Amino acid sequence: MIKKFLILFFVFFNSGILFSQPANTSGKLRIVRLQYSGGGDWYNDPSAEVNMMDYLKKNTSVVTDESKFYSVNISSDEIYNYPFLIITGHGNIEFSDAEIVRLRKYLDSGGFLFADDDYGMDDAFRREMKKVFPEEDFKELPFDHPIYNSHFSFPNGLPKIHQHDEKPPQGFGIYRSGRLCVFYTLETNITDGWADPKEHEDPIEKREEAFKMGTNIIVYVLKN
Numbered sequence: 001m002i003k004k005f006l007i008l009f010f011v012f013f014n015s016g017i018l019f020s021q022p023a024n025t026s027g028k029l030r031i032v033r034l035q036y037s038g039g040g041d042w043y044n045d046p047s048a049e050v051n052m053m054d055y056l057k058k059n060t061s062v063v064t065d066e067s068k069f070y071s072v073n074i075s076s077d078e079i080y081n082y083p084f085l086i087i088t089g090h091g092n093i094e095f096s097d098a099e100i101v102r103l104r105k106y107l108d109s110g111g112f113l114f115a116d117d118d119y120g121m122d123d124a125f126r127r128e129m130k131k132v133f134p135e136e137d138f139k140e141l142p143f144d145h146p147i148y149n150s151h152f153s154f155p156n157g158l159p160k161i162h163q164h165d166e167k168p169p170q171g172f173g174i175y176r177s178g179r180l181c182v183f184y185t186l187e188t189n190i191t192d193g194w195a196d197p198k199e200h201e202d203p204i205e206k207r208e209e210a211f212k213m214g215t216n217i218i219v220y221v222l223k224n
């Protein structure tokens with residue numbers, strides 16, 4: 001169980017609540033990218049998680065690990081050391097039968113997957129997640145869901161960070177036993193806003209919104 005690895009605690013900024021931390025990093029949060037096959041660029045914008053960890057370090061009391069790009073393969077037992085994984089990209093995603101079983105076990109054991117469509121992975125991600133949880137459907141989260149207010153307030157839901165289509169951003173979830181274990185963001189590109197400014201040239205205010213929403217997601221996961 002993922003919970004077995006969460007043995008160290010810290011107090012989150014101005015909350016008075018204790019949160020668990022992964023034992024593998026001696027009490028420091030590590031944001032980890034999930035690798036996948038199929039041809040999609042799982043590795044794009046490696047500065048994103050690095051900058052997000054720096055933002056947490058400078059703006060909250062979350063203690064983060066060394067700021068560098070971390071990734072993990074589903075087939076590695078190392079995934080069970082991390083309560084929080086990110087998957088993103090522009091293209092195709094394919095999980096093998098063994099990876100489907102392992103991802104389901106990871107999520108049912110207390111793990112959390114944040115998926116951010118970087119424009120182009122929507123069909124493939126939905127298809128593969130249906131294999132992981134055939135009995136579950138993505139549900140759009142209402143704007144009053146705690147993930148939009150866990151630290152910063154987003155009363156209108158997700159911010160629109162990077163413009164591809166003239167469509168509103170949407171946040172979808174998969175629940176298992178009443179627990180949100182997958183959060184999928186569409187038409188927003190949260191992680192683009194975390195990347196180095198030169199990568200997408202998003203305005204400063206949009207990048208700040210992306211970091212604040214990222215903080216909300218991580219705080220929500222640590223609380224729940």
